[in-house]
Amino acid sequence: MKIESRTTAESPAPATTIVDAKAVHVRHRLTPLIFTALLLLLPLTLLAAVSAGSTAIPFATVLQILLNGSHLLHFRESWDPALTIIIWDLRLPEALGAALVGAGLAVAGVLFQGMLRNPLADPFLMGTSSGAALGAVIAFILPLDTTYGLFFSLTPLLAFSGALLTVLLVYAIARVGGRTPVVTLLLAGVVMNALLVAVQTLILTLSPQAQFNLQALFNWLSGGISVNSWWPVMIVGSLIMAGIGGALVLGQVLDAFALGEEGAAHLGLRVEWYKFLLIMLGSLLTAAAVSISGLIGFVGLVTPHMLRLLIGPRHRPLIAASALGGASFLTLADLLARTVIAPAVLPVGVFTALIGAPFFLYLLRQSKKEYRWS
């Protein structure tokens, strides 16, 4: 209605803008629908992830076992008691771990894309990936029993610290005279990435133990959810949930950042402080996720981008939707990784890349606008 009255009142607008305006209208109506869909999708994917595997367990049984565990209801155990252990101690932690990692990476993606004002930014941009990888490599070659996958082996701890330390270092390097220009930050990140990869290669080449663990390391680097007890899920889960909460609080800041740093300052924001907060929050989420999953690409890049197309750019809804969407996406990818050539397990990173990379390329070619770093 409004659109039509406008086009007759003023010079006729090109047809494309009318379509776009309608798309925005549709988007407004769709938003609640999409949230409902995402809220339904997540439990369904979790259920599917728990039920599928080397031994397929019917949905009904899975539900009954889970409800029994809640101690609120009690179903008569008409199944193999081993299934209870498989579900509670193996599949559920892993599925929840995947969901948490997906949510964390997706929200970190929103934070970095919003702060850098570039819809094609990614959580690993600031050196988190190479820092985590170096930490993991050190854990692998240390003469301790750090078998990949064991509860609280050194690997997640060192990966987590490596990621956070790298980002802190990159931030410190890029800070000049009380300001941290985005371009400097990105360049420092790129250089730090290259440096840490070189150090990692050097360590692997010089270390005699490396050959024993190379396969495990390769798996870690290609990304795979490695959880088989509740503790890491609890710890990583609380970090990621806290991170998402913080991100939701900073949603309005990200909206203001879309105007550019100076525009944000004109709206009364202390830009440098919030930039620091956003970087740290994004890196905390990334580091927490990486510590139990290894390097999983594309979740943090593609999820926010896709949801921005669906529900629009306002950051609070976008963060909530990305958390839900990323969780479902990675749970599903993990499910596929475990079942496609079962009993062998493929690295999850392979699946996210197989889905994510073509989508990313499609976006690159579709986008008429040029993306700027400024």
Add this chain to the structure above:
Amino acid sequence: MVVNLRPESGNAPATGDFPLLDVRHVTFGYGLQPVFFDACLQLATGEMVGLLGPNGSGKTTLLRLLSGVLRPTQGEIWLQGRELGRWRRRELARVVAVVPQELHMPFDFTVEQLVALGRLPFVGLLGSYGPQDRARVEEAMQVTGVATLAERPFNELSGGERQRVLVAMALAQQPRLLLLDEPTAHLDIRYQIEVLELVQRLNREHGLTVLAAMHDLNLAARYFPRLVLFQRGVVADGTPAAVLEPRLLSRVYGIAVQVGIVRGTAHFSVVPPGSREEQEATEETAAQEPPPRVFVMAGGGSGERVMRALADWHIPFLAGVLNIGDSDHTLALRLASRVLTEQPYAPLSQAALEELRAALATVETLIICPMYVGPGNVALLREALSVARQGRQVLLLTPETVGAEPSGTLQELPALLEQTGIAARDYTGGEATRLVEQLLQSGTRVISHPTEVLGLCAVQA
């Protein structure tokens, strides 16, 4: 030439009748490179002021200082009787709003979402939008005529529409002072008018105080009752009639212009030399005017009195070589026929030296002001010496504090040298003092009062 003097801000008390905005002797530079020196400017509530100046004159930097994004290197900016550094960012955003030149928006925000961002200083980061905020957003969109575009993505709008949306966003901040950075720079003529009409309406009907950096002199003359010409400092401040003075503009912008009232309009127009014939015509008229025969060497404020005196007596003069940012440079831009210029703080370059020699060739009287002499400008005295040796008149001004002695040539050389006070201003390790001594030996006269210069120059002319 009717140019208002810079408003002397002085130390106005913080209470009572203070201006909305008071820029007090603000100097700013990035690193060691100064952008401008000692800028003073006052804005009263309800004014609509256009800020003019060529590219790189520091207009945008001044606006960034006023919006609190940058801090002055020296001097103070007072807003509503409070120093800008003592405002909290969020408080400031409720009084001062900025409309940028243009906005690159990476995401598909709709017009309404964007305008609503203007409420952030009120809503806070944790808060949510209340009915009052929504009302303000709606009002801002109504006033700027973008309400019908509320659901459209900002990126799909035309340039003029985008600019109006940015004004709407600024209005949602309910500011008292609106700063605009060349709001029409990227617009075609229709939208330029549209945006400026809007700003004018906001100023007249809503009492919003406006300061806008403007590129287009004609639009500035048409819409702004007060103009400030900026060239690394405030060069002129007043009505369009006073500021759009052809000689002033041609010196500041470095191009000959004509200013007049085009038939059927009510405002000034500035016309650059259009065709070659026209340009030749202006050059011809310029040639008919005799070139100035007086040259002033000054620096650091030492030339102020003599330059003002010459201007009052309508004696045309050249000035140089002055560093950009030097207070004498700013004054000379206003008063002298031509100013030889050197980069800020830089020593005299070879190019400037050659320009100086060319300029001195036609000069009959050279006035040397009591400036400080260092390695950077000692070359001026060497050139002065060669002028003196050619038998032309060179006048050496003494500092104000001396000057009790009547000037004359009958005194002994050491006493004269003493009178010039050069020893105290010599930072070249004696070379400047030797040069002054040689100047005195070559017939240079020591003058203790600037008005004496007038007689000597007038005789020559």
